[in-house]
Structure formats: structure tokens, C-alpha cells
Amino acid sequence: MKREYQDAGGSSGGVDMGSCKDKVMAAAAGEEEEVDELLAALGYKVRSSDMADVAQKLEQLEMAMGMGGVSAPGAADDGFVSHLATDTVHYNPSDLSSWVESMLSELNAPPPPLPPSPPAHRHASTSSTVTGGGGSGYFDHLAAVDSSSSTYTLRPIPSPLVAPADPSADSAREPKRMRTGGGSTSSSSSSSSSLGGGVSRGSVVEAAPPATQASAAANAPPVPVVMVDTQEAGIRLVHALLACAEAVQQENFAAADALVKQIPTLAASQGGAMRKVAAYFGEALARRVYRFRPAPDSSLLDAAFADLLHAHFYESCPYLKFAHFTANQAILEAFAGCRRVHVVDFDIKQGMQWPALLQALALRPGGPPSFRLTGVGPPQPDETDALQQVGWKLAQFAHTIRVDFQYRGLVAATLADLEPFMLQPESEQDANDEPEVIAVNSVFELHRLLAQPGALEKVLGTVQAVRPRIVTVVEQEANHNSGKFLDRFTESLHYYSTMFDSLEGGSSGQSELSPPAAGCGTDQVMSEVYLGRQICNVVACEGAERTERHETLGQWRNRLGRAGFEPVHLGSNAYKQASTLLALFAGGDGYRVEEKDGCLTLAWHTRPLIATSAWRIAAA
Amino acid sequence: MAGSDEVNRNECKTVVPLNTWVLISNFKVKYHLLRRPDGTFDRYLAEYLDKRVPPNARPVEGVSSFDHVIDQSVGLEVRIYRATVGGNGGEAGAEGAAAVTLPILEFLTGAPAAEPFPVIIFFHGGSFAHSSSSTTIYDNLCRRFVKLSKGVVVSVNYRRAPEHRYPCAYDDGWTALKWVLSQPCLRSGKDPQARVFLSGDSSGGNIAHHVAVRAADEGVMICGNILLNAMFGGNERTESERRLDGKYFVTLQDRDWYWKAYLPEDADRDHPACNPFGPNGRRLRGLPFTKSLIIVSGLDLTCDRQLAYAEGLREDDLDVKVVHREKATVGFYLLPNTDHYHEVMDEITDFLKDNLL
Numbered sequence: 001m002k003r004e005y006q007d008a009g010g011s012s013g014g015v016d017m018g019s020c021k022d023k024v025m026a027a028a029a030g031e032e033e034e035v036d037e038l039l040a041a042l043g044y045k046v047r048s049s050d051m052a053d054v055a056q057k058l059e060q061l062e063m064a065m066g067m068g069g070v071s072a073p074g075a076a077d078d079g080f081v082s083h084l085a086t087d088t089v090h091y092n093p094s095d096l097s098s099w100v101e102s103m104l105s106e107l108n109a110p111p112p113p114l115p116p117s118p119p120a121h122r123h124a125s126t127s128s129t130v131t132g133g134g135g136s137g138y139f140d141h142l143a144a145v146d147s148s149s150s151t152y153t154l155r156p157i158p159s160p161l162v163a164p165a166d167p168s169a170d171s172a173r174e175p176k177r178m179r180t181g182g183g184s185t186s187s188s189s190s191s192s193s194s195l196g197g198g199v200s201r202g203s204v205v206e207a208a209p210p211a212t213q214a215s216a217a218a219n220a221p222p223v224p225v226v227m228v229d230t231q232e233a234g235i236r237l238v239h240a241l242l243a244c245a246e247a248v249q250q251e252n253f254a255a256a257d258a259l260v261k262q263i264p265t266l267a268a269s270q271g272g273a274m275r276k277v278a279a280y281f282g283e284a285l286a287r288r289v290y291r292f293r294p295a296p297d298s299s300l301l302d303a304a305f306a307d308l309l310h311a312h313f314y315e316s317c318p319y320l321k322f323a324h325f326t327a328n329q330a331i332l333e334a335f336a337g338c339r340r341v342h343v344v345d346f347d348i349k350q351g352m353q354w355p356a357l358l359q360a361l362a363l364r365p366g367g368p369p370s371f372r373l374t375g376v377g378p379p380q381p382d383e384t385d386a387l388q389q390v391g392w393k394l395a396q397f398a399h400t401i402r403v404d405f406q407y408r409g410l411v412a413a414t415l416a417d418l419e420p421f422m423l424q425p426e427s428e429q430d431a432n433d434e435p436e437v438i439a440v441n442s443v444f445e446l447h448r449l450l451a452q453p454g455a456l457e458k459v460l461g462t463v464q465a466v467r468p469r470i471v472t473v474v475e476q477e478a479n480h481n482s483g484k485f486l487d488r489f490t491e492s493l494h495y496y497s498t499m500f501d502s503l504e505g506g507s508s509g510q511s512e513l514s515p516p517a518a519g520c521g522t523d524q525v526m527s528e529v530y531l532g533r534q535i536c537n538v539v540a541c542e543g544a545e546r547t548e549r550h551e552t553l554g555q556w557r558n559r560l561g562r563a564g565f566e567p568v569h570l571g572s573n574a575y576k577q578a579s580t581l582l583a584l585f586a587g588g589d590g591y592r593v594e595e596k597d598g599c600l601t602l603a604w605h606t607r608p609l610i611a612t613s614a615w616r617i618a619a620a
Numbered sequence: 621m622a623g624s625d626e627v628n629r630n631e632c633k634t635v636v637p638l639n640t641w642v643l644i645s646n647f648k649v650k651y652h653l654l655r656r657p658d659g660t661f662d663r664y665l666a667e668y669l670d671k672r673v674p675p676n677a678r679p680v681e682g683v684s685s686f687d688h689v690i691d692q693s694v695g696l697e698v699r700i701y702r703a704t705v706g707g708n709g710g711e712a713g714a715e716g717a718a719a720v721t722l723p724i725l726e727f728l729t730g731a732p733a734a735e736p737f738p739v740i741i742f743f744h745g746g747s748f749a750h751s752s753s754s755t756t757i758y759d760n761l762c763r764r765f766v767k768l769s770k771g772v773v774v775s776v777n778y779r780r781a782p783e784h785r786y787p788c789a790y791d792d793g794w795t796a797l798k799w800v801l802s803q804p805c806l807r808s809g810k811d812p813q814a815r816v817f818l819s820g821d822s823s824g825g826n827i828a829h830h831v832a833v834r835a836a837d838e839g840v841m842i843c844g845n846i847l848l849n850a851m852f853g854g855n856e857r858t859e860s861e862r863r864l865d866g867k868y869f870v871t872l873q874d875r876d877w878y879w880k881a882y883l884p885e886d887a888d889r890d891h892p893a894c895n896p897f898g899p900n901g902r903r904l905r906g907l908p909f910t911k912s913l914i915i916v917s918g919l920d921l922t923c924d925r926q927l928a929y930a931e932g933l934r935e936d937d938l939d940v941k942v943v944h945r946e947k948a949t950v951g952f953y954l955l956p957n958t959d960h961y962h963e964v965m966d967e968i969t970d971f972l973k974d975n976l977l
Contacts, residue, residue, distance in 0.1 A: 036639050038955050043671030043756040044643065051638050058645045067652055067871075078657055085653040085662050093669050096646055103649075315689075328717040359677055359720040397674045522692060577718040584725040 045095050057100040064107045080107065233269035237278050238493075240266055244285050245489035256289045273500035280532040281493060284539035292540075303378055307349055309533070312526030314352060317503055318582060318591060319610050322602045323443050324353040325581065326612035327472035329574040331439045332360050334470035334614075338437040341369045344423055344466075346415055346442040348375030351390040353443070355397055362401045370404040372436065374423055379411050387411060415445065416455040420465040438468040446556070447475055450549040460563035470568060470614055473560075476550040477601055477611040480538050492538045495609070496531060502590055502604035503527055553599055553611045566618040569598035578602075632868050635919065636949055637957050644869050644951045651750060655877050661749055661782050672754040677720040679704045683763045686724050687754075690799040694779070696792050698799075699753040701766045701773040702727065730805040732812035738771035738843065738976050739806050739814050741796055741831075743778065745822030747851060747878035748789060753777035757954050765819070768969040774800055778827065782881035786893050789823070789882075793831040797840070815976055817844045818910075821953065823882075825850025829896065829929075832910050842910040844975040846968055848953055849920050850929065853879050854895040855888055858924035868919040868949045875922070895925075897932035904936045911939035913971040915953075915964055918946030943967050 033047045046054055065081050088106050093099045244259035263282035267275050286292075314320040335341045341361075345353070354373060361368040373394065377387040391407035398405030408426070412418055425436060440463050449455040463471060478495040482488045503524055537548040551559075557567065578593045578600060592603045601608035633641050650669050654662045675685040684704040689697050704723065742765065744751050744758040751758060753775040762773045778792035797816065800806050806814045818828040818835075825847035835842050853875060865872045876889075883891050892901045912933060916926045923944075933940045945952070948960040955961065 038957055039639055039643060041756075041760060042643065042954070043673070044646065046639070046642060051642060055633070055638060055642050055645070058642065058649060061649055062645070065649070065652060067649070081653060082656075085656075085665055090665070090668065093650070094671060096642065100649075315692075325717055325721070332716050355674075356717060356720060360717050362678055363719050400673050400676060401678055573716060577716060577722070581718060581721060581725065584722075584729050 039096075043094055046097060050097050054097050054100060057097070057104060061100055061103050061107075064104065233266055234274060237263065237266035237270060237274070241278065241281055241285070241493060242486075242490065244289075245486050248285065248288055248489075249484070249486040253289060256285070260286050260289050273497065273504045276528055277493070277497045277500045277535075280496070280528075280535045281489075281539065283532075284536045287536065287540040303380065306533075309526050309530035310349055311352075312523045313530045316523030316527045318585060319602060320352070320443075321585070322578060322582070322593075323474040323610060323612060324356065326570065326574055326578055326600050327441055327443065327474060327614075328353065328357045328360065329577065330470060330472050330568065330570055330612070330614040331357060331441065332364075333571065333573075334439060334568075335361070335369065335437060336364075338469075339369050339434045340372075340436045342372040342374065342423075342425070342436040342438045344374045344376070344438065344440045344468075346376050346440070346445040348373075348377050348387065348390055348409070351375065351394050353441070354394055358394075358398050358403050358405070359401060362403050368403040370406075371398065372406045372408075372425070374408045374410060376410045376412055376415065376418065379413055385409075414452070414455065415449060416452065416458045418459065418462050420462050423462075423466050438466055440466070440468045440471045442472070443474040444476070446473060447481070447549045447551060448547040450481060450551070451544050451547045456559065457563065460560070460565070464564055464617060467617065470616055471565065472612065472614050473556065474610060474612045475553075475556060477552055477608045478550045479552050479555065481549040481551050481555075488538060492535065495607075496535055498604050498607045499531055499609060500528065502609070553596065553601075553613060556613065557597075560615055561618075564618050565615040567598055568614040568616050570595075570600050570612065570614055575600060632949075635868075635947055636952075637955070640949075640951070640955050640957060643955065644949070647951075648869050651874070654750075655874065659782065659877070659880060661881065663783065666750065670751060671756045672752065673756050673759050674754065675699055677724065681763070681767070683766045685759070685763075688728075691792075691795050694792070694795070696779075696795055697753070697777045698796060699759070699762070699775045699777070701762045701775070703766055703770065728803075728805055732804050732807035732809075734808070734810075734812075736809035736815055736976055738769050738817055738972050739800055740765055740769060740771060740773045740817045740819050740846075740972075741793075741800060741828075742773055742775045743789075743793060743818075743820030743824030743827040744775065745820065745824045745849075745851070746780070747875075748781040748823040748826075748882040749878060750780070761821075761953065764965065765968075768965060769972045771815075771972075772806060774806075781878070785881075785885075786883055786887075786891075789827050790830045790834070790893075793818075793827045794834055797831055797835065801840070813841075815843050816841075817846060817972065817975070818842055819846040819848075820850070821848035822851045822950075823878075824848075826852060826893070830893065833896075833902075833904065833907075836904070836907040836909040839908070841908070843977060844971060845910050845912040846915075846971060847912065847926075848915045848964075849917050849922075849950055850914070850926055851878075852895060852922060852925040852929055853889045854898050854925065855890045858922075858928075860924040861921050864919060864921035864923075868921070870921050870950055872921065897929065904933065904938060906936075909933070909936075909938050911941075911975055913941050913943065913967065915943045915967070916945065917948040917950055917952060917960075918944060919949040941967075941971070 033049055036046050036048050036051060039046050065084070066078075084103055084106060088103070090099065091102060240259050240262045244256050244263070247253070247256035247259060260282065263278060263285070267278035267282060270278065310320075331343065343354070343357070345351075358368075358371065361371065373391070375387060375390060377390075380386055387409035391409055395405050395407055410418065410422055423438075446456065446459075449459055476495070478491055480488050480492045480495070482491070534548045537546060538550075541547075560567075575593060575595050582591050582593055582602075590604050592605070594601045594603055594608060596608070596611070599611050599613040601611045603609060636644070654666045654669075656662065675687045677684050677686055682703050682705075683701055685699055685701045687697055687699050689695065742758075742762055744753060744755065746755075753759075754777070758775065762775050765773045774796060776792060776796045778796075779788040781789075797818075800816060801814050803814070808815060818832055820826070820828040828845050828847060829850060832842055832845050834840075857872070861872055864870075879889050879894055883889070883894060887894075889895060890898045890900050892898070895901055897903065912930070914926060914930045916923050916930075920926070927942065927944070930940050930942045943964060945960045945964065948958070952958055952960040953964060
């Protein structure tokens with residue numbers, strides 16, 4: 001498939017600011033005329049020699065706009081003013097001389113009104129995009145869900161059928177799944193998911209009630225579930241979830257239907273994390289059972305909402321911050337001593353990872369390198385050039401901290417559309433220039449590629465081809481990609497229960513830094529929605545739609561090893577700093593940084609939830 | 621009227637340096653584009669035209685800054701400025717990717733300081749509609765305040781009109797005050813307490829006054845108020861408003877527009893927010909209202925109102941110092957190129973020192 005590569009950048013790849021050649025600094029300037037320093041400090045460029053001229057032009061503009069000396073409503077030329085405000089493009093309003101001139105030229109020959117333009121039109125920024133993969137049919141492959149059940153019709157079942165009444169079989173399974181992850185021991189989340197806490201006591205006894213219920217209700221209408229105690233209901237809830245999943249796996253949709261209906265009532269008896277987790281898993285199961293196909297989580301319409309959720313998730317808990325921090329530390333160390341560096345971000349979103357890296361580079365002994373960032377992002381449904389705007393903001397930031405910065409945005413529906421040539425520098429390099437040192441950064445992106453056969457191999461091949469100094473990978477530390485649905489369900493139930501626990505525990509731990517006001521609530525709710533979408537994807541989707549194919553460090557090690565990469569040890573420096581930051585930021589209660597074979601994981605109590613690893617091309 | 625307009629412009633140019641004239645005229649023209657006759661505001665263009673800087677954790681002339689959300693429900697953010705030692709990894713152990721974050725977190729989670737220092741809560745100007753805590757002119761001013769106060773400056777990014785009318789800005793000011801008071805890292809001295817000064821220019825000065833009133837009502841101690849050309853108004857025109865209308869960058873028409881955008885829709889300019897000691901106002905006699913340093917530009921068309929405000933405080937036996945710079949225009953404190961600027965900064969330094977109890 002041929003893809004068009006357009007880099008419409010005028011000066012080096014789209015947005016180029018932060019050049020260290022500040023005119024203000026040209027104290028000994030021979031050729032260039034001096035800019036007024038005081039105005040420059042406020043962000044306005046006016047040459048001292050032009051000052052009087054600019055003043056005069058401002059006066060002319062004032063007169064043209066009818067800004068008379070006295071309040072005279074009629075004198076104002078509202079039409080012209082409105083034209084200047086609405087229809088005119090404002091090029092670089094810091095360069096006062098040219099800005100005023102362009103406003104005045106509107107007076108002399110106002111062009112016909114432009115057609116309604118999207119907001120991006122106002123900024124004279126150039127758009128550099130790669131159109132990729134439109135025809136790849138990524139969204140066209142909507143895999144059918146379990147077609148073997150197509151002949152089944154749902155009928156109401158009078159009595160609830162539950163997990164096998166054989167208690168011994170049950171308890172034999174349980175210890176394997178219900179690890180006592182310690183969620184129940186945390187005092188701050190008394191309503192923690194009882195996966196760990198509840199089942200460890202007397203599982204044999206608890207298995208009895210469902211069997212009793214089943215036989216007693218065989219001929220009677222469904223017995224209303226009476227919650228005697230929350231813990232017992234919690235155990236029943238877990239049973240119902242697992243039993244339903246098992247029924248789905250066995251394609252026993254009658255049983256699944258009956259069980260799925262119990263979940264909301266049982267969930268309502270719980271509080272906090274358990275209730276929410278159960279609700280999300282219950283909903284996902286229902287979607288699977290009734291075959292409501294949820295929108296693929298990477299649908300174009302969803303992109304803006306997904307970004308919003310991502311931002312709230314970033315704020316409310318340390319996972320993303322940990323991911324960014326540990327990846328940045330590895331990149332910083334890999335870039336030591338290099339004068340030209342290039343970071344490729346596999347999903348730039350709002351670019352939140354990069355200001356911190358830029359600042360750290362600015363502070364390093366010997367000064368910052370020349371920095372290039374390639375931000376990959378999905379196609380946008382509307383005309384806003386979000387990818388370019390992120391670059392613009394980062395460029396402005398880099399400019400103020402005096403880091404020479406270039407940006408290129410690449411639009412790609414899937415990473416598999418990237419080709420090595422897209423990551424090369426735009427202009428030819430001088431023989432004298434140091435070659436760029438490259439870091440490739442992937443935060444929660446690689447697992448999506450497992451939904452398309454061959455995609456991961458293709459991407460890793462592309463990465464190999466650009467010869468990066470380092471590749472940083474952050475992934476969920478869990479296997480949610482087992483071929484067996486029940487295994488996936490159980491793993492993810494445990495994983496997300498722990499995650500939700502940490503959100504409950506984490507928000508109370510924030511009181512050191514911010515007043516315990518309402519409002520932490522929004523971030524938490526949005527984070528739960530963010531995670532809820534992942535749950536839905538793991539449980540209710542299949543095939544190319546199922547993009548949340550998380551795998552463990554061990555699994556990634558195999559995959560990356562086969563593709564010709566070897567691990568880079570994340571040093572003790574990173575570990576120490578991450579631990580310190582965590583202690584300061586997260587209130588420290590339940591979060592732990594752990595080191596595992598040179599990789600760093602962030603755990604909630606003893607359960608690692610995300611893992612950062614670093615890689616380089618294996619020695620031949 | 622063309623002739624007298626020309627006289628006005630020439631006169632205006634003789635009282636300020638040329639680069640100041642260009643700067644303030646530039647604002648005047650740009651702001652004019654944003655105020656629509658129907659009372660709406662072109663917020664998109666305003667944000668685009670506003671010159672801003674991001675916070676900079678790397679110290680510049682000994683001052684570093686960072687942004688911090690203090691109220692999630694409203695999205696209220698402040699920019700915090702403080703003196704920091706420069707250099708690479710200046711603080712012990714701060715290196716690599718944590719070089720920037722660690723010092724900030726250590727500061728925020730730190731304990732009160734033994735040596736007293738002032739915390740200046742600053743409200744930027746912009747007639748309630750313009751600018752932000754990241755606007756360059758205000759970033760510069762706050763940095764200057766850190767240097768002269770040797771303390772911490774908290775610049776509040778309050779919600780603006782016309783999207784957010786009275787009393788949003790005052791509520792945000794109060795939230796910021798409560799937040800400052802609740803932070804151990806902002807306390808100092810043997811007691812230890814947060815030693816708070818409220819400050820602002822134009823609408824920021826107005827906000828500082830109203831927050832100080834609430835503080836007095838609720839028994840919260842403020843060390844002092846520092847007002848720069850505080851924005852007040854009223855239904856009747858004062859002498860200076862009539863005399864100076866349109867002469868030195870500002871017109872009554874634009875003043876009226878901003879009040880209409882900020883005040884409740886059915887209110888007029890004798891609303892107490894606008895005219896605190898006017899017919900609908902409230903005197904402060906008997907309240908523990910703080911001391912005030914009131915800086916007035918003689919060529920600001922609302923100077924009469926500011927002087928009347930000061931007089932109102934004095935009449936109620938409150939401690940007031942007025943610094944009346946008769947030949948200064950609005951915005952003189954934005955560029956360090958006049959005596960007005962330097963002498964006023966000295967006055968502020970002295971006021972801070974004298975009232976850091």
C-alpha cells in the first residue's frame with residue numbers, strides 16, 4: 001500500500017522554535033539590529049530603530065478602527081473591527097511591526113470574507129502529516145463473536161444455575177485465582193474487593209448457599225436474594241462473576257444469562273472498589289452474552305473522549321507519571337553525552353511526558369542537546385490538527401527553557417503503517433553534524449498490535465531499522481491475552497480489582513498536597529471510566545477489536561528477544577528516584593516501586609500493575 | 621475633534637517612554653478587537669493574542685515557578701514563584717529525570733520555615749476579562765515581587781468575565797487564601813503561620829480588596845494589601861473620569877464594557893463589587909481590615925475613585941498609605957524604565973518589610 005508522505009514544514013519539519021540564536025542575546029551583534037530588550041522580555045519583538053514607526057502605525061490603526069479619544073459609540077467602525085477580529089488571520093502577533101502592518105493592509109484592501117474556517121486556520125502553522133493506512137481495513141475487520149452460539153435462543157430460566165455445587169472443585173480452583181493480594185488489609189479501603197480477603201476464609205461453607213438456592217428454587221419463582229452480610233454477598237458476587245464467565249466459555253448462554261442478571265443486585269450490596277469493578281465486569285459480560293458490540297475503543301469519534309479520560313487518569317493516580325518518569329530516566333541516561341537526539345513517541349496524545357524530559361536535558365552539565373520529537377497520533381475525525389497543536393505547545397515550552405527543539409507529527413491509524421524513512425531527519429545532514437541518537441518510546445501501545453497478526457513484528461522491524469540507542473516500553477503487568485476466555489476474565493478481574501482499590505486508597509493519600517475538597521472525585525470517576533473501557537474491551541471484544549491484549553514482562557521479553565532486542569538494565573538511580581517521588585507524591589500508603597530483572601514495576605501493595613522496561617538492539 | 625485627538629496623542633507620548641507607549645497601545649488596540657458591542661468577548665482570539673510563558677522550574681535570576689491546581693472542582697490553578705538556587709541538580713540528590721520534580725515536591729511537602737517570609741497572593745489585572753497567571757507581563761511582575769520580598773508569590777488564575785461573572789473571581793480569591801493558609805510549607809516563624817499579603821493591579825486590586833473584607837469578616841489575619849491602580853467605578857462620573865477620558869490609553873466606554881461583563885446582568889455600577897463605599901456599599905469601621913498600600917497613577921482616569929477608596933478606609937480608622945504618582949499612566953509597573961517603576965517597587969519593598977509580623 002502506498003502512502004503519501006507530506007511534510008509541509010517550511011523550516012525543518014513543521015514547527016521550529018527555540019533556536020538559541022536569540023536576537024536579544026546579540027549584545028555584540030554586528031549585522032542584526034537590536035531589538036528593544038524590555039519589550040522582548042515581555043514577548044514582543046520590536047527593533048529599537050523601528051519603535052517610532054511602529055508607534056505611528058499603531059496610531060493609524062487606532063484611527064482606522066475609529067477608536068476616537070472620547071466615548072463616541074457611533075464613531076467606532078464596528079464593521080472593520082469585526083472584520084479584523086473574525087475574518088483576518090493574525091500572523092505572529094509578537095512581531096508588532098508586521099502585525100500592525102497586516103492589520104492596516106486589511107484596511108486598504110480587505111479581501112472578500114473567507115469561508116468559515118476551523119480554528120486551526122488562525123495560526124499560520126504548517127501541518128505535517130503522514131496519511132497512513134486508510135485502506136488497511138483495520139476497522140473493517142469486525143470479528144464475529146463466538147459464532148458457534150448462533151443457533152441458541154435465550155429463554156428465561158426459572159432457577160438460577162450457578163457454579164458447580166461441588167465445593168471441593170470450587171475451592172481447588174479458588175486458591176489459584178484469589179491471591180491474597182493484601183487489598184483487604186489496607187485500612188483506607190475497607191470496602192476493597194474481597195477477592196483476597198473473603199475467600200480465604202471458609203470457602204467450603206460459602207459454596208453451600210448457591211447449591212441450596214438452586215435446588216430450593218427449582219420449582220418456585222426466583223428467590224429474592226437477601227443480603228445477610230456484605231462479606232457473604234461479596235463472595236457470592238465473585239462466584240456469580242466467575243460462574244458467568246465460565247458459562248460464557250462453555251457457550252452455555254442460558255446459564256450465563258441467568259447469572260449476569262444476578263450481578264447488579266449482588267454488586268449493589270458492596271461498596272467502593274468492589275462495587276465498581278463488579279459493575280464494569282458485569283456490564284462487559286452482559287455485552288458479550290447479549291452480543292451488543294461495543295464501539296471499538298479506537299474509533300475516531302472516541303479519540304477526544306479517550307484523551308480526556310487519559311488526562312484525568314494521569315492526574316488521579318501515579319501510574320502514568322511513574323511510566324513517564326521511569327521511561328524518561330532511561331532515555332536521559334541513553335542520551336548522555338549526545339549532542340543531537342531524537343525521540344519517537346508511539347502515541348503522543350497531549351505530550352505530557354516530554355516537558356519533564358526537556359527540563360532534565362536543559363539542566364544537564366554541558367547543556368542540552370538539540371532535540372527532535374516525532375509524535376505519532378491517530379487520525380482526527382474533525383479538522384483540528386491536534387497533533388500539530390501539541391507540537392506547538394511543546395515548542396513554546398522548549399523555547400523558554402532554551403532547548404533547541406523540532407517537532408514532526410505523524411498521523412497513523414496503526415503503528416504498523418510506520419516505515420523507517422518517516423523517522424529519518426528531513427534535511428540532509430552535514431558531514432560534520434553528529435548523527436542523531438534515537439530513542440523510541442511506547443507507553444501502553446505495543447499490546448494493541450497483538451490484535452493484528454504480524455503487526456508487532458512489522459513495528460519491531462521498523463524500530464530495528466532506525467537503530468535506536470534505546471527503546472522504552474511501558475505495559476500493564478498482566479496476561480490478559482490468553483486464548484482461553486475464562487483465564488482472561490479471571491486474570492483481569494484480579495488485576496482491575498487491585499487497580500480500583502488503589503484509586504480508592506490513593507485519593508485519600510493525596511491529602512498532603514491538596515485540601516480534602518470535593519473534586520478529587522472527578523479525576524477518580526474519570527479514571528474509573530478509563531479503566532472500565534479497558535475492562536469492556538478485554539471481556540466483550542474479540543479479534544481485531546480486542547486491543548487490550550496486555551501481556552507480562554516475561555512474555556514481552558520473549559517477543560522482543562525474538563525480534564532482536566536485548567534488555568537494558570534500568571539502574572538503581574531510577575529505582576531510588578522513583579521510590580522517593582512516590583513517597584512524596586502518592587501519600588505512599590499502598591504504592592511500591594519494585595525492581596524485577598532490571599525492569600521497574602509499580603505495584604499496589606504486593607501486586608505489580610505496570611512495568612517499565614528498556615531495550616536496545618542485541619549484539620550480533 | 622480630530623485636532624484635539626491629535627493633541628491628546630502627542631501629550632500621551634510625552635509622559636511615557638516610547639516603548640511603554642507602544643506596549644500599552646498594542647494592548648489597547650488588541651483589546652478593542654476582543655470586546656464585541658453586544659457584550660460578548662472573543663475568547664479564542666484573546667487567548668491567541670495573549671503573550672504567555674510556561675512555568676519554569678529552572679531558576680531564572682534566582683526565581684523558579686510551577687503551576688499547581690488547588691481546586692479540582694473548579695479547575696483553579698495558581699502559579700507559585702519562589703527563590704531557588706540555580707545550577708544543575710542544585711539540591712542534594714536531585715538529578716536525572718527527577719531533577720525538576722523532586723525539588724517541587726520537597727517544597728510542597730515541606731515543614732514550616734524557622735525564618736519568617738511573606739507569601740504574596742497576587743491577582744493579575746485585565747479588567748476581569750483579560751490575561752492570566754501565565755501572561756508574560758504578570759509572570760515578570762511576580763518574579764520581581766519574589767526578588768524584592770524574599771518570599772513566595774502565589775499568582776491566582778481566577779475565572780474571568782464575561783464567562784464567569786461576579787462573584788467567581790472573589791470566590792477563587794478566597795479559595796486561594798484558604799489554600800495558602802492550609803499549607804505547612806507556606807508557614808514560617810516561631811508561631812508558625814502563613815504571613816499573607818494580598819496584592820493586585822486593576823481588577824486584581826479590586827479582588828484583593830474584596831478578599832480582604834471577607835478575611836476581616838471571618839477573623840483571618842492578613843499582613844497587608846498592596847493595590848496597584850485598583851479597579852473601581854460608580855454610576856456617576858468623577859472629575860478625573862471626565863477629564864481624562866480617552867487621553868491616556870483608557871476610555872470610559874471600555875471601563876463601562878468591562879463592568880457590564882463582570883457585574884450581574886441586572887446590576888449597575890453602584891453595585892458594591894464595583895463601588896464598595898458607594899450608596900450600596902458597606903463601611904468597614906470596627907472590622908479588623910488589614911493595612912493597605914494604595915498606589916495610584918495620576919493619569920489613570922479612575923484615579924479619583926482610587927483616592928476616594930483610600931479616603932474611605934482612612935475615615936474608618938484603617939491604616940492606609942497612598943502613593944500618588946501624578947504623572948504615571950496605567951501600566952507603568954510593567955516596564956522598569958521610569959522613576960515611577962523603581963520608586964513604587966521600593967515602596968512595596970518597605971511595606972512588606974514593615975508589615976511582616
